[in-house]
Structure formats: C-alpha cells, structure tokens
Amino acid sequence: MQMTVHEAPLSAPNCGNCQIRHRAVCARCETDELEALDSIKFYRSFEAGQTLLWSGDRMDFVASVVSGVATLTQVMEDGRTQTVGLLFPSDFVGRPGRDKAPYNVIATTDLLMCCFRKKPFEELMGRTPHIGQRLLEMTLDELDAAREWMLLLGRKTAREKIASLLAIVARREASLHLKVPQGRMIFDLPLTREAMADYLGLTLETVSRQMSALKRDGIIVLEGKRHVVVPSFDRLLEEAGDDADGGLVG
Amino acid sequence: MQMTVHEAPLSAPNCGNCQIRHRAVCARCETDELEALDSIKFYRSFEAGQTLLWSGDRMDFVASVVSGVATLTQVMEDGRTQTVGLLFPSDFVGRPGRDKAPYNVIATTDLLMCCFRKKPFEELMGRTPHIGQRLLEMTLDELDAAREWMLLLGRKTAREKIASLLAIVARREASLHLKVPQGRMIFDLPLTREAMADYLGLTLETVSRQMSALKRDGIIVLEGKRHVVVPSFDRLLEEAGDDADGGLVG
DNA sequence: TGCATTCTTTGATCTGGGTCAATGTGGCAA
DNA sequence: TTGCCACATTGACCCAGATCAAAGAATGCA
Numbered sequence: 001m002q003m004t005v006h007e008a009p010l011s012a013p014n015c016g017n018c019q020i021r022h023r024a025v026c027a028r029c030e031t032d033e034l035e036a037l038d039s040i041k042f043y044r045s046f047e048a049g050q051t052l053l054w055s056g057d058r059m060d061f062v063a064s065v066v067s068g069v070a071t072l073t074q075v076m077e078d079g080r081t082q083t084v085g086l087l088f089p090s091d092f093v094g095r096p097g098r099d100k101a102p103y104n105v106i107a108t109t110d111l112l113m114c115c116f117r118k119k120p121f122e123e124l125m126g127r128t129p130h131i132g133q134r135l136l137e138m139t140l141d142e143l144d145a146a147r148e149w150m151l152l153l154g155r156k157t158a159r160e161k162i163a164s165l166l167a168i169v170a171r172r173e174a175s176l177h178l179k180v181p182q183g184r185m186i187f188d189l190p191l192t193r194e195a196m197a198d199y200l201g202l203t204l205e206t207v208s209r210q211m212s213a214l215k216r217d218g219i220i221v222l223e224g225k226r227h228v229v230v231p232s233f234d235r236l237l238e239e240a241g242d243d244a245d246g247g248l249v250g
Numbered sequence: 251m252q253m254t255v256h257e258a259p260l261s262a263p264n265c266g267n268c269q270i271r272h273r274a275v276c277a278r279c280e281t282d283e284l285e286a287l288d289s290i291k292f293y294r295s296f297e298a299g300q301t302l303l304w305s306g307d308r309m310d311f312v313a314s315v316v317s318g319v320a321t322l323t324q325v326m327e328d329g330r331t332q333t334v335g336l337l338f339p340s341d342f343v344g345r346p347g348r349d350k351a352p353y354n355v356i357a358t359t360d361l362l363m364c365c366f367r368k369k370p371f372e373e374l375m376g377r378t379p380h381i382g383q384r385l386l387e388m389t390l391d392e393l394d395a396a397r398e399w400m401l402l403l404g405r406k407t408a409r410e411k412i413a414s415l416l417a418i419v420a421r422r423e424a425s426l427h428l429k430v431p432q433g434r435m436i437f438d439l440p441l442t443r444e445a446m447a448d449y450l451g452l453t454l455e456t457v458s459r460q461m462s463a464l465k466r467d468g469i470i471v472l473e474g475k476r477h478v479v480v481p482s483f484d485r486l487l488e489e490a491g492d493d494a495d496g497g498l499v500g
Numbered sequence: 501t502g503c504a505t506t507c508t509t510t511g512a513t514c515t516g517g518g519t520c521a522a523t524g525t526g527g528c529a530a
Numbered sequence: 531t532t533g534c535c536a537c538a539t540t541g542a543c544c545c546a547g548a549t550c551a552a553a554g555a556a557t558g559c560a
Contacts, residue, residue, distance in 0.1 A: 074397065076492060080405040084397035095390050097383070102394055132382055133347070139389045140345050144352055146396040147334035151324045153403035154332040154451025158517065193538060201404025206517055208539055224526085225538065242326060408547065443508065456547055458509055475508065475556085 033128055040120040046107040053105040061115040062094030068111030069190035072103040073198065083199035084146065088172040092138055096122045109190045153201045156241055161200040162210040163239035166220065170230055183233040189226045214239070283378055290370040296357040303351040311365040312344030318361030319440035322353040323448065333449035334396065338422040342388055346372045359440045403451045406491055411450040412460045413489035416470065420480055433483040439476045464489070 043066070046052055052070065053059060065087050072085035072093075084103060087093055093105065096118065125131045152164055173187035189196075193211075197204040214220045219239055221229040230236050293316070296302055302320065303309060315337050322335035322343075334353060337343055343355065346368065375381045402414055423437035439446075443461075447454040464470045469489055471479040480486050 072397070074401045076401070076405065082401040082404040084400045097387060098390070103397070126379075129376075129379065129382070132379070132386065136382065136386045136389060137347060139386060139393060140348070143389060143393045143396060146393060146400065147322070147324065147353070150334045150396065150400060150403055151326070151332040153400055155326065155330040192536095203518060204538080205519080205540085209517090212539070442506095453548060454508080455510085455549080459547090462509070 033124070033131075036120075036124050037116065040117045040124070042115050042117075044113045044115055046111045046113070048107055048109050048111075050107045050111075051104055052107060052111075052113075053101040055101060055103050057101045058099055059094060059101045060099070060118050062092070062096065062118055062121055063113045063115040064092045065089050066112040066114050068107060068109045070111055071106050071108055071191075071195060071199065073106055074103050081198045082201065083195065084149075085142070086168070086199065092135075094118070096125055096135065108192070108195050151242075158200075158202055158206050158210050159213065159239060160241040161202065162196070162207065162214060163219070163236055164241070165196060165200060166214075166228065166230070167233070167236050167240050170228075170233065170236070183230075185230040185233050187228055189228055193225075283374070283381075286370075286374050287366065290367045290374070292365050292367075294363045294365055296361045296363070298357055298359050298361075300357045300361075301354055302357060302361075302363075303355040305351060305354050307351045308349055309344060309351045310349070310368050312342070312346065312368055312371055313363045313365040314342045315339050316362040316364050318357060318359045320361055321356050321358055321441075321445060321449065323356055324353050331448045332451065333445065334399075335392070336418070336449065342385075344368070346375055346385065358442070358445050401492075408450075408452055408456050408460050409463065409489060410491040411452065412446070412457065412464060413469070413486055414491070415446060415450060416464075416478065416480065417483070417486050417490050420478075420483065420486070433480075435480040435483050437478055439478055443475075 044052075044063075046068075055074070067089050070087040070093075071083045072087070073081060073083045075081050087105075099118070125135070152161055156164065169189060169191075170185045170187055173190075174185050191199070193204040193207045196202075197207045200207065211220075211222065215222050218231070219236055221231065223229065294302075294313075296318075305324070317339050320337040320343075321333045322337070323331060323333045325331050337355075349368070375385070402411055406414065419439060419441075420435045420437055423440075424435050441449070443454045443457045446452075447457045450457065461470075461472065465472050468481070469486055471481065473479065
C-alpha cells in the first residue's frame with residue numbers, strides 16, 4: 001500500500017551524498033558507489049500518524065530515516081498492540097532478500113525517508129561487499145536492541161520502563177541537537193502517551209501516572225506534554241535499572 | 251572463561267560436512283569451502299546447567315548447535331533474569347566482527363556445539379560472499395523471532411505465553427524427531443520450569459500453575475515433568491493467541 | 501533402604517498495573 | 531471567543547500474576 005505521499009524537496013538534507021550525520025549504508029562508499037546510490041534513491045515524506053506500510057505489504061525499497069521518528073508495530077487479531085522498534089534519523093528499515101514488510105511502519109512525527117529501490121540496491125550490495133557487512137552490523141545492533149528491550153518488557157517495573165525509554169530518546173535526540181553540559185538534557189518526546197505505552201507493554205494511563213511520578217520526584221521536568229528536561233541523566237539511568245544500557249534502537 | 255570442557259567424539263554427527271539436517275552457515279558451500287570449514291572447526295560438549303559463556307567474555311569462535319538446547323540470558327544487577335533467545339540444533343551463535351559475548355549462554359540440556367575459530371571464519375567469510383549472505387539471513391530471522399517474542403512479553407497473558415512456548419518447542423523438537431500424524435505432537439521439554447519462566451517473563455510458580463491448567467483443559471497431556479503430548483497442535487496454537495506465528499527462535 | 505537434594509506443584513495472600521470513568525488542557529477552525 | 535477535538539491526567543476499583551510458604555515427586559548416593 002502507499003498512502004498520499006508528499007513530494008520532498010529535491011535537495012534533501014545530506015542523504016545519499018553521505019554527509020554523515022546520519023550513519024547509513026553508505027558510510028564507507030567510494031565516489032562511484034555513491035553515484036550508484038544516488039541514482040536509485042528517492043525521497044518520501046509522511047505526516048505524523050500516517051502508516052507507511054502495513055504488515056504483509058510488498059516492500060520494493062529499503063530506506064533510511066532522514067528526519068522524524070517512526071515505529072515498527074505488531075498487532076494481534078484482537079487489537080493488542082506491541083511496538084517492536086523505534087526508528088530515529090539515520091536508522092535503516094527494510095531487508096534485502098525479503099519482499100514483505102513484517103510489521104506496520106508508522107510515522108509518529110512528520111517524517112522524511114530516503115529510499116533506495118530494492119532490486120538495484122541488492123545488485124549494488126552484490127558487487128560492494130562492505131555494504132553487506134554494514135548491513136549485517138546494523139542488523140546485529142538491532143538484534144541487541146531488541147533483546148535489551150525483551151529484558152525491559154519481561155522484567156522491569158513500569159517506572160523503570162518509562163525511565164529507560166526517556167533515556168533512549170534523550171540519547172538519540174540529544175545526538176541530533178545541541179548538547180547541554182553536565183548531564184542535563186532537553187528534548188521533545190516524539191511519541192504520544194499511547195505510543196509510549198505500546199512500546200513499553202503498558203497502558204497509556206500507567207504511562208501518564210509514571211510520568212507524573214518521575215516529575216513529582218524531580219527526575220524530569222515536563223513543560224507541556226512533550227517537552228522534557230532531564231536535570232541529571234545519571235539519575236535517570238539509575239531509575240532505568242541498568243547501567244549496562246545498550247539502548248541502541250531500531 | 252571456559253569451564254570443564256568434555257572432549258567430543260571425533261566423528262561427530264553430520265556437522266562440518268554439511269549433511270544438512272542442521273541448516274548451518276555452510277548450506278551452499280562447495281567442496282573446497284567445506285574443507286576450509288572442516289579445518290577450522292572443533293567440537294565442544296557441555297553438561298546440562300553449564301554456562302558456556304558469561305556476558306562480556308571474549309568469544310574467539312562462532313558455533314552452531316549440533317544437539318541439545320541452550321539459552322541466551324540477560325541478568326540485571328539485582329538478579330532479575332530474562333532469557334532472550336533459545337538455541338536448538340542447527341542454530342547459530344556468535345557474531346563475526348564482534349568479540350564479546352553480549353549475554354550468558356547456558357546449556358539447558360546436555361549440549362554439543364560445532365565451533366569455528368573466529369579469525370579464520372571471518373577470513374573465509376571475506377572470500378565467500380554467500381556465507382555473509384547466509385549470516386545476514388539468519389540474523390534477520392533471529393531479529394524477527396526476537397520481535398515476535400517482544401509481542402509475547404509485552405501483551406500476552408500467562409496462559410498464552412506458555413502455549414506459545416510449547417508450540418515453538420513442539421515445532422523445533424518435532425522437526426528433529428518422528429512426525430506423528432494429525433497434528434498430534436510428542437516431545438520432551440528441554441527447559442526447567444524456572445528456565446521457562448525466565449524466557450516468558452513470569453515466575454516459576456505461574457508457569458507451573460498454567461501448565462497444570464493447560465493439562466486440566468486437555469490442551470496438553472503431561473507424563474512426568476518434561477514429557478509432553480499435544481493432542482491437537484491447532485488447539486495449542488489457538489491458546490497461543492496468534493495464528494501468524496513466526497516462531498523461529500535463536 | 502533411607503535420606504538428601506533438586507525440581508515441581510499447590511495453597512493463601514498481596515499488589516502493581518489494568519480497567520473504567522470522569523475531568524483537564526491546549527490548539528485550531530469558524 | 532467560543533467550542534470542539536484529540537490528547538493527557540487523575541481517581542476508584544479490580545484482578546492476573548507475584549510472593550511467601552508448605553508439601554509432593556523423582557533421582558542419586560551412601
């Protein structure tokens with residue numbers, strides 16, 4: 001499927017020409033490979049809330065996120081929903097060698113994707129080993145992140161879950177924007193309370209309550225619903241219940 | 251680390267020479283590549299309960315399971331434990347390009363592993379593209395399995411969790427042993443109640459209770475603690491709460 | 501043959517987070 | 531400027547699964 005797709009400006013922000021602030025498949029490419037990538041890429045933009053792909057859809061491209069945030073989500077027949085991955089700028093989605101999307105892909109903010117047509121991308125992979133290596137590396141990172149999340153889903157309390165999510169978002173958002181000294185961090189949540197709940201295996205009410213509790217306890221300062229200030233990142237990590245925080249998400 | 255390692259018989263069951271009942275890295279290898287694999291492989295056997303690797307250990311080999319079952323397990327500082335992967339015969343463990351084990355690897359039954367020394371394995375990978383492809387494929391399978399499990403951990407009830415686990419074990423064990431007609435399945439659980447609990451994000455008491463409940467309801471027949479008969483596999487899948495059961499584990 | 505150990509089952513009780521319901525809030529459209 | 535709508539918070543109550551505790555198997559070993 002594909003819903004109304006907004007054409008993106010032609011001169012999209014540093015993608016394809018590898019001005020890597022987004023680490024992508026082309027991290028180590030030479031000029032000719034970059035040209036090859038350029039020739040098979042196109043941009044797509046989506047609005048917050050749009051579903052880019054439904055589970056089972058044919059997927060004829062692979063892509064990396066240029067800006068915005070998307071989720072990978074699984075839904076049971078009775079509607080129970082679990083988000084299984086968060087995509088931030090520079091994250092990759094799609095799998096060479098497979099042609100069906102295994103989950104719903106949903107934009108949780110306005111989103112710009114840099115897409116590569118799959119067939120030619122696979123051909124390029126065939127003659128450029130390091131792209132395959134990079135992909136394996138990225139997939140292993142995602143696997144580690146998924147397994148980290150399994151620990152969270154299976155064993156952490158609601159408060160720890162929220163703190164863990166905030167820590168991950170803080171890391172990812174902070175890496176994009178300004179850094180503030182002394183472990184202080186400021187960012188906007190790219191997720192609604194419901195989307196947070198779906199990622200954490202909670203209800204949105206519990207998310208809301210725990211957010212309030214963290215606020216009451218001074219772990220975070222909320223300005224509006226989405227804007228978060230973390231006075232001490234270390235303190236937040238303590239609440240998250242693990243210091244060995246892998247926390248790479250995909 | 252490495253604990254007491256029992257030397258395995260030299261003529262180990264069809265591994266390395268690719269008599270594939272265990273799909274492994276060498277699924278499509280030619281004679282010379284097989285010889286190369288042969289020259290860098292060795293066998294290790296472990297007893298039920300032994301920890302093969304501790305999280306953070308240097309891992310100088312990659313391996314595939316010949317017989318027996320192992321788990322990949324994460325532990326929080328306070329002891330809370332979550333199993334993040336189950337390894338059955340033919341499953342692969344280890345990651346080229348990385349040298350530390352990211353989880354504890356524990357034998358839950360007596361276990362025989364076919365190991366390949368990592369350095370030469372990576373070199374072989376370098377000059378044999380399809381091994382890398384195969385590895386990417388396997389890693390994507392594991393990722394799918396991990397994400398399937400995230401849905402289970404985040405959204406399924408205790409009964410559904412148990413049924414899902416039984417279904418997966420039944421599939422994997424049944425693929426090794428005889429097939430019984432008409433959806434009837436018979437197998438031995440390769441896990442203690444506690445190991446099941448760690449994989450499902452439950453306590454062992456809840457596992458025990460739900461096993462009793464499934465037995466009471468005729469979904470399974472228990473003979474002893476480990477031997478399970480599933481009169482109707484379809485019925486079991488219904489209890490698991492998903493028909494779209496990916497259920498590949500690793 | 502007996503007893504010790506490890507794994508498992510079962511019961512009684514407690515509680516974190518779910519459910520149901522009402523109320524608050526901020527942004528936008530008319 | 532009002533009123534709507536989507537999102538968020540808060541409260542009251544409940545229940546699935548955790549916790550605490552006590553018996554059963556099954557196995558091995560002296």
